[in-house]
Amino acid sequence: MTPYLPRKAMIIMAHPDDPEFFCGGMVALWTAQGAEVAYLVLTNGNKGSDDPAMTPERLAQTRRREQRAAADMLGVQHVTFFDENDGELMPTLRLRQQVVREIRRFQPDAVVAPDPTRYFFANTYINHPDHRAAGEVALGALFPATGNPMYHPELLSQGLAPHTVPHIFLANPTEANVWVDISDVFEKKLQAILCHRSQIKDPDALAQRLRERTRAVDQYGRQVYREGYRHMTIG
Numbered sequence: 001m002t003p004y005l006p007r008k009a010m011i012i013m014a015h016p017d018d019p020e021f022f023c024g025g026m027v028a029l030w031t032a033q034g035a036e037v038a039y040l041v042l043t044n045g046n047k048g049s050d051d052p053a054m055t056p057e058r059l060a061q062t063r064r065r066e067q068r069a070a071a072d073m074l075g076v077q078h079v080t081f082f083d084e085n086d087g088e089l090m091p092t093l094r095l096r097q098q099v100v101r102e103i104r105r106f107q108p109d110a111v112v113a114p115d116p117t118r119y120f121f122a123n124t125y126i127n128h129p130d131h132r133a134a135g136e137v138a139l140g141a142l143f144p145a146t147g148n149p150m151y152h153p154e155l156l157s158q159g160l161a162p163h164t165v166p167h168i169f170l171a172n173p174t175e176a177n178v179w180v181d182i183s184d185v186f187e188k189k190l191q192a193i194l195c196h197r198s199q200i201k202d203p204d205a206l207a208q209r210l211r212e213r214t215r216a217v218d219q220y221g222r223q224v225y226r227e228g229y230r231h232m233t234i235g
């Protein structure tokens, strides 16, 4: 069960592999129930390697391929890459206009994005600044720009009419208000994450970490895997 089953959902994330890590479970549940899902990946991930023989160009190509494979595995129909440089994502007006364009074009009734207020995880991990920037640019596009004809009038003249997205899910939020039981699709989420081979040194250790991080006891006392979101309903 998901808190809301969209007809069309857009997942706006910073890096190739973020969609799977942040919301792969809910995406798998949505596509299994017939939702049409589009990924919007804002950077090309071209700094995600410490291999001295790797070049940024080759890495970006590899990560594009890995992202498409992961999307296929989760039943995601559309993947769009914006090709911003990894580690340099900023919530600029230029980027916001591009995100508004994609939202108006696809007309989703749900958007998933990172929580831009999330700076830390426990006392051990600093959230990647690109994740915060992706959340910031997504929220800035969602309100008020996508729904207001006065914003980005050049889009209006291209036939892209204002569109308000009623459901927003902030992934990995500072404060979750919904928990989605992803037990049925946990293995699928894991397999989709493992498509990002260039990012994974030790698949077994990653699987172990993901199990530990995702495992919880639900309100009936059952062991489940779950993803937390801040679910907002707009308008």
Ligand SMILES: [Zn+2]
Pocket: 014, 015, 017, 018, 128, 131
């Ligand atoms: Zn990331």
